[in-house]
Amino acid sequence: MDTQSLQAFLAVAEAQSFSRAAEQLHLTQPAVSKRIATLEDLLGTRLFDRIGRRIALTEAGSVLLPQARQILFTVEDSRRALANLSGHVGGRLTLATSHHIGLHRLPPILKQYTQHHSEVELDLHFLDSEQAYQGVLDGTLEMAVVTLAPHPHEQLQVVELWRDRLCFACAIDHPLAAQTNQRSLSLADLCQYNCVMPGAKTFTGSLIAQRFSQASLQLPVSMATNYLETLKMMCSVGLGWSLLPDNMIDSELVELDVDTAPIYRPLGYLVHTNRTLSNAARRMIEALEGSRSE
Template sequence: MDLANLSAFIAVAETGSFSRAGERLHLTQPAVSKRIAALESQLDVRLFDRLGREVGLTEAGRALLPRAYRIIHELDDTRRALTNLQGQISGRLTLATSHHIGLHRLPPVLRRFTHAHPAVTLDIRFLDSEVAYDEVLHGRLELAIITLAPQTLGPLRAVPIWDDPLDLVAAIDHPLARRENVRLRDVACHPAVLPGDATFTHRIVSGLFESTGLSLDVSMTTNYLETIRMMISIGLAWGVLPRTMLDDQLCALRLPGMNLSRRLGYVVHTERTLSNAARAMMRLLEEDTGGLHDPLPRR
């Protein structure tokens, strides 16, 4: 089975489009179609239903997809293991990060990494933390630098790098900002703008309210914290932001006894052979923790 054809099959299955698969693989759409046709000919089955512009997996395609992932991942794993034996820190490192971490936490680390390891090509994908977590879980990414889940279960390993204190925030002229003593039930009476309810940050906030028997009045959701900051600053709602994002247009609501925080760090798959480049990135990240975390064991 031709691996190039198999990679094209995975790309079409994931994107739902021959043209988008071509963009991902840096191929023309006819070249992608030719590879899929060759694979279908090899296997003597139809892998995709083509209904106008819609592309969907057939029953045979759905059966092939998990097997295709295993074949590609096994080959990648073998390549990394052999490259690691040479001790080289080179090749392509594909990692994901959230927009917030990519803008506010990663630049110094990436600068040191690129200076120290110029032979590595960085492929950085900006994804929601929950999506990146899933990509690592299914072996499509080596490393994700994200907001960590409240609990991470095997086969993933999460290493916290930064503590990220969160504040309930309102515009400086919001009714909540003008109160001397703000309680959580006062906040619950006003609409909020928060990240989507599937995000780890939303779960932290909703858990706080649920623990006291209060419900959230969420009027808007967006996963871009810069957009949330703008909506809060013009008085549309209160929200929750990392303390590092507060400015003179915002007022942190100091509630007695309340300390909200989330952990930012990296996630890897413990059953995957990591490249030397990924390990080098992990070491740089862990320098920010003072070396408190043991490195991932070699495989």
């Protein structure tokens, strides 16, 4: 059972499309189809049902899926372990980061890293933190630099590097802006007006919702998005108050004085505990660790 056929199988299963899988693997669609056919012949069973334009795993395909992931994980892990023996820092580093961290925290780190390790092919993915967690868990990502989950995962090594203080903010002409100049606001005061927030299922969104839930209040969310830069725009034009990292508060926004303890969200990196890290990943971790105090 060759790894190329397994890679094609995984790509089709995850994309639910032969054409999209071909794009991801930089192959032609006939080449992907041939690899799947070879695997099906070897196993003596169909792995996909093709119903119109839809692709779905058969029962056999569903059984093979976790095994294929484990086989490829083990093969890649062995390759990294052998490559590490030379001490050479090169090859591909598959790294995910959230959009906010990628814009506000990583640029100087990445610049220094690429200057020092020019032979590393950096495969950078911008993902929601929750997606990045799953990518590290299933082995498609070697590491991620994201907002950290509120609860630890036994298969992940998670290291906090920074903390964002989340600030209550609104547009300069929002009614809450005038009120905050006169007195401290309560969480109940805020709930009299619509807000714009991160998605409820995001780590940041759940952290915020928990604070209001503890006060027996429900957030009056009028719009939600996982992109903090978009939230800032919506907040600045008066579509609602929001909670944003302190480094995003500028002249377009007013930071509200709210009578509640500060809300912080942890940021850092994560790797799989059972994965042998490449030398490239180890050097990236050293670069990240060096940025702790910045």
